[in-house]
Amino acid sequence: MDARPMLTLCGTYTLDPVARVVDYWIDFLGLPAGIALAPYAQLFQQMLDPASEFRRNRNGANVVCVRWEDLLPRRAGAAREPDWSAIESCVTELASALASFEHAVPCLVLVGPTSADGEAAGDPCAALAARLAQVPYVSVEDGARAMRRYRVGQVADPASDRFGHVPYTPEALAALGTTVARWHAAMQRRPVKVIAVDGDHTLWGGVVAENGVQGVRMDPPYLALQGALAAQNDAGRLICLLSKNDERDVRDLFAAHPQMPLRWSHLVAQRVDWNPKPGNLREIVAGLELGLDSVVFLDDNPVECAQMRAQCPATMTVRVPTEPERLAAFVDHLWLFDQPQVTEEDRKRAAMYRENASRAELRRDSQTLQSFLDGLELVVEIEPPSADEVARLAQLTQRTNQFNASLIRHQGGDVCPEGADALHRAVRARDRFGDYGIVGQIRARARAGCLEVDLFMLSCRALGRGxxxxxxxxxxxxxxxxxxxxxxxxxxxxxxxxxxxxxxxxVFATEADDDSMWFAMPAAEAAKVSLDTSAQGWDERDAAPAPVAEGERAGPPAADPGALYERIAHDMTTAAAIEQAISARIAPRPDIAVGFIAPAPGMERDIAAIWRQVLRMETVGAHDRFQELGGKSIHLVQVHKLLLERLHVDVDITTLFQHPTVASLAAHLSMRADGRKTLDAAQQRGARMREARARAAKNAGVRA
Known part of the structure; x- marks a missing residue:
C-alpha cells in the first residue's frame, strides 16, 4: 500500500494533462506525494459518495477542477451553447455539495477560465468562494488569475475540447497544474518561520554607505519586494535584516523614507554590522529558539549566498535578481512566500516573539526557576477546542518538532478524534507579558482500561514553564x-x-529503548505530576530546541530546496517556460515484446516524431504499439491535433485507434492520399472533357 500523501484530482473535464504538470512539479521538488485521478466527469459522485476516492482520502489533499460550461445546461439550437442565466444555481449546487461533508484533508477548488465574455452575471468564482468561506479546509482559486500570473496567451483549445474534453491549450494547462502544485507544495514543505533579508541592492537600489541615506533608490520593484515582506510579517513570518553596513546609517535610511512598506518596527531582529552573515543568522535563530531549517535567506550577492549555503545548508538560500525589472516577477513566483492558510495565531506570531524577548530578560534576572515562574504570572487553560480552532491544532502537528511525542501529522479535520470515549484538549497559555495563544494539544482514547495518548505536543516557545x-x-x-x-x-x-x-x-522513570514505544504509569500517579522547581540539575537548555546538525533535513528533498525555489522564481515564471521544461523530460523507450525497427523515411518518420513529442519518449519504433508505449486516448487527441497542424491530415480518433503503430498509420494515410490523388486526377480529366465539349459546341454554333 502506498503510504505517501495522495493528491486526488476530480473534475468536470479530462484531467490527465493537469496531472502531468503536477507530476512534473512533484518530481522537480522531490515531494513525497502521489497522484490519483478520480473517474472521468464524476465530480458530484465523488463528493457525495462516502466510498469514493475523494472522500476516502485521509493522507494528502483533494483538488476539484471545475469549468462552468461543463455544469451549465445547454440552450436549444444547433450550437448548444451554455445557458449562463443558470450560473447562480450551478454555484449553489456546487457549494452545497462541497459543504455537505466534513473534509478530512485540505481541498482546493480550482475554477478554470471560461468563455463567458460577460454573459455570466457577476463573478461566479467569487460567489463560490464566499459561499465556502466558512467551510474548514476548503479554498477556492480562480483559474483566470493563473492565466494572468503565468502570462498565458491562448487559453481555449476548441479542437482538444471537441475530441477529448480537454478545453485548454498546453500553456493554460501548465498554468492550472502549476497552481495545484504550488498550493500542494506549500502544505508539504517544512514551514517557513523566519525570512532573513539583505539590504543593499535587495531592499533598495544602491549601497547606503556609498550613496548615502538619500542617494539610494526606492524604485517600484524594490518597494514591491518590501511590500511582500511586510505582508509576510502580517501573516506571521518573522522578518530579520542581515546587512553589512553601519547600523546608524540603516536606521536613518528607514526613518528618511516613509514610503517604504517595510518599516524598522517590522523587524523582529537585525544584525547590521560587518560580521559574516552566517554567524549573525545563527545568533538570531538561537535567540528566537528556532531551527535554521525554518529560515529563508534572501540576498542579491552570489558570494553571500554561496557562503550561507556552505555554512548554513539547512537554511533555504535564494538569490534575489540583480536586475530591478525582474524583481516584481521574482516576488510573484517565489513559492516560499505562499501560505495556504493563515490562522489568528500566525498573525500574532511576531508580537509573541517580541514578548519572548521580555520573558528572556526576566529569566536572566531571576535567581531561581521558581522566581522566574512567579514573575511570569502564568495562566494555563486545558480545554476542549472550539470548531474554529481545529485548523490551528492541525497546523500545530505540522510545525511542532521539539516537543512532539508521536510525530503524527495532520492537515485537516482528522486531527479531531471520533467516539464518545475520546479526549481532545487544546492547551492555551498567557502571562503578564502577553497571550501565547494555543501552544499545545492532547488527544487520547480509552482502550482496555488505559487512556492511550497519541498526540502530546507543546510549542517550544512554551517549554520550561511546567x-x-x-x-x-x-x-x-x-x-x-x-x-x-x-x-x-x-x-x-x-x-x-x-x-x-x-x-x-x-517523569515516567523509564528509558526510551525503542524507536517507537508507549510510556505508561498509573492514572492516579499521573494526576499528581507537577514541575519540581527545587530539583537539582534543571537546565534552561532543556527548554531550548534540540540543535540540528548542519545540512540535516527530515526526509526529502535531498537537493537544496532553496536552489530549486530560486530557479522557479528566476526562470519558470511563464506558462511557456514551464511547458518547455515539462516537454524536455524524455523517457526511454520501454522494454516491450517488439524489437526496435527504425521508421522509414517520409511519412513514418513524421508520424514517429509526433508520437515522440506526445509521449515524451526518446525513440519510437515503426512497429511499436501506441498503448504499449504508454499511450492513452488523451494522447491520441494530441496526435490528431499535431497531424492536422504539421501534415495537414485530418484523421478521426477512431482511425487512430484502428492503426496502433507508426507503420500501419503511415500506410493507411499513404493509401488515402493515393486514393485522393487518383480521384483528383479523374475529376480533373472529367473537367477537361466537359470544357472541350463546351468549346466544340460553341465553335459549331459559330460556323452555323
Whole structure:
C-alpha cells in the first residue's frame, strides 16, 4: 500500500494533462506525494459518495477542477451553447455539495477560465468562494488569475475540447497544474518561520554607505519586494535584516523614507554590522529558539549566498535578481512566500516573539526557576477546542518538532478524534507579558482500561514553564474520571524530538529503548505530576530546541530546496517556460515484446516524431504499439491535433485507434492520399472533357 500523501484530482473535464504538470512539479521538488485521478466527469459522485476516492482520502489533499460550461445546461439550437442565466444555481449546487461533508484533508477548488465574455452575471468564482468561506479546509482559486500570473496567451483549445474534453491549450494547462502544485507544495514543505533579508541592492537600489541615506533608490520593484515582506510579517513570518553596513546609517535610511512598506518596527531582529552573515543568522535563530531549517535567506550577492549555503545548508538560500525589472516577477513566483492558510495565531506570531524577548530578560534576572515562574504570572487553560480552532491544532502537528511525542501529522479535520470515549484538549497559555495563544494539544482514547495518548505536543516557545507537567496531570485526572487505571503516551523517535523524550524519561522513570514505544504509569500517579522547581540539575537548555546538525533535513528533498525555489522564481515564471521544461523530460523507450525497427523515411518518420513529442519518449519504433508505449486516448487527441497542424491530415480518433503503430498509420494515410490523388486526377480529366465539349459546341454554333 502506498503510504505517501495522495493528491486526488476530480473534475468536470479530462484531467490527465493537469496531472502531468503536477507530476512534473512533484518530481522537480522531490515531494513525497502521489497522484490519483478520480473517474472521468464524476465530480458530484465523488463528493457525495462516502466510498469514493475523494472522500476516502485521509493522507494528502483533494483538488476539484471545475469549468462552468461543463455544469451549465445547454440552450436549444444547433450550437448548444451554455445557458449562463443558470450560473447562480450551478454555484449553489456546487457549494452545497462541497459543504455537505466534513473534509478530512485540505481541498482546493480550482475554477478554470471560461468563455463567458460577460454573459455570466457577476463573478461566479467569487460567489463560490464566499459561499465556502466558512467551510474548514476548503479554498477556492480562480483559474483566470493563473492565466494572468503565468502570462498565458491562448487559453481555449476548441479542437482538444471537441475530441477529448480537454478545453485548454498546453500553456493554460501548465498554468492550472502549476497552481495545484504550488498550493500542494506549500502544505508539504517544512514551514517557513523566519525570512532573513539583505539590504543593499535587495531592499533598495544602491549601497547606503556609498550613496548615502538619500542617494539610494526606492524604485517600484524594490518597494514591491518590501511590500511582500511586510505582508509576510502580517501573516506571521518573522522578518530579520542581515546587512553589512553601519547600523546608524540603516536606521536613518528607514526613518528618511516613509514610503517604504517595510518599516524598522517590522523587524523582529537585525544584525547590521560587518560580521559574516552566517554567524549573525545563527545568533538570531538561537535567540528566537528556532531551527535554521525554518529560515529563508534572501540576498542579491552570489558570494553571500554561496557562503550561507556552505555554512548554513539547512537554511533555504535564494538569490534575489540583480536586475530591478525582474524583481516584481521574482516576488510573484517565489513559492516560499505562499501560505495556504493563515490562522489568528500566525498573525500574532511576531508580537509573541517580541514578548519572548521580555520573558528572556526576566529569566536572566531571576535567581531561581521558581522566581522566574512567579514573575511570569502564568495562566494555563486545558480545554476542549472550539470548531474554529481545529485548523490551528492541525497546523500545530505540522510545525511542532521539539516537543512532539508521536510525530503524527495532520492537515485537516482528522486531527479531531471520533467516539464518545475520546479526549481532545487544546492547551492555551498567557502571562503578564502577553497571550501565547494555543501552544499545545492532547488527544487520547480509552482502550482496555488505559487512556492511550497519541498526540502530546507543546510549542517550544512554551517549554520550561511546567505546562507539559500540567498537560500530563490533566490526562491522569481525565483517566480517573473515566474509571481508567492507567495512562500511556505514544513516543516515536525523530531527528529533533529529544526534549520530549527527556521529559517522558524523567517523569515516567523509564528509558526510551525503542524507536517507537508507549510510556505508561498509573492514572492516579499521573494526576499528581507537577514541575519540581527545587530539583537539582534543571537546565534552561532543556527548554531550548534540540540543535540540528548542519545540512540535516527530515526526509526529502535531498537537493537544496532553496536552489530549486530560486530557479522557479528566476526562470519558470511563464506558462511557456514551464511547458518547455515539462516537454524536455524524455523517457526511454520501454522494454516491450517488439524489437526496435527504425521508421522509414517520409511519412513514418513524421508520424514517429509526433508520437515522440506526445509521449515524451526518446525513440519510437515503426512497429511499436501506441498503448504499449504508454499511450492513452488523451494522447491520441494530441496526435490528431499535431497531424492536422504539421501534415495537414485530418484523421478521426477512431482511425487512430484502428492503426496502433507508426507503420500501419503511415500506410493507411499513404493509401488515402493515393486514393485522393487518383480521384483528383479523374475529376480533373472529367473537367477537361466537359470544357472541350463546351468549346466544340460553341465553335459549331459559330460556323452555323
Amino acid at each position: 505546562i507539559e507537567h500540567r498537560m500530563l496531570a490533566a490526562v491522569g485526572a481525565h483517566a480517573q474520571a473515566c474509571g481508567l487505571e492507567r495512562i500511556a503516551v505514544l513516543y516515536r523517535r525523530g531527528d529533533r524530538n529529544l526534549p520530549v523524550r527527556r521529559f517522558l524519561e524523567s
